[in-house]
Amino acid sequence: MVGHDDVLRAVAEFDALGAAGFYARHGFAPATTYEMVVDGRKYPPKAVLGTAFELATGTRLASGDFEGGRSGAVRVLQKLGFDIRHSRVR
Numbered sequence: 001m002v003g004h005d006d007v008l009r010a011v012a013e014f015d016a017l018g019a020a021g022f023y024a025r026h027g028f029a030p031a032t033t034y035e036m037v038v039d040g041r042k043y044p045p046k047a048v049l050g051t052a053f054e055l056a057t058g059t060r061l062a063s064g065d066f067e068g069g070r071s072g073a074v075r076v077l078q079k080l081g082f083d084i085r086h087s088r089v090r
Contacts, residue, residue, distance in 0.1 A: 002052045004080045010051040011038050026051045028063050034074050037083045045084055049073040 014022045023029060028047035035042040046068030050061045066072055074084050 002049065002056050002076070002080075004082075006052040006056040007048060007077065007080060007082065008038075009055050010048045011043055013051060013055075014043055014048065015041075022051070023047065026054070026060075031068075031087055033069060033087055034084050035087045036077055037085060045077050045082075046073040049077055 017025060019030065026047060028044065028050060031044035031046065034045050036045045036048060037043075046063065046066075049068075050063065050066070050073075054060045068074070078084050
């Protein structure tokens with residue numbers, strides 16, 4: 001199971017690699033509808049949650065393996081206490 005700390009580890013990896021490096025390493029694309037905000041910085045919820053799952057379990061998920069929207073990654077991240085907002089980029 002993915003916990004709050006796993007998500008923060010994924011966020012730290014995003015910061016360390018930069019967006020392009022993070023997407024290339026983990027096989028995700030930029031968010032289109034939602035953004036996760038941590039300490040004023042914006043992150044792609046589905047990519048972060050998928051990477052957090054990989055960090056927590058050692059199993060890699062592809063983008064098509066789970067939902068990213070309100071009924072998927074967004075809901076999980078909100079339950080873990082993260083701030084999720086509608087993206088202004090469309």
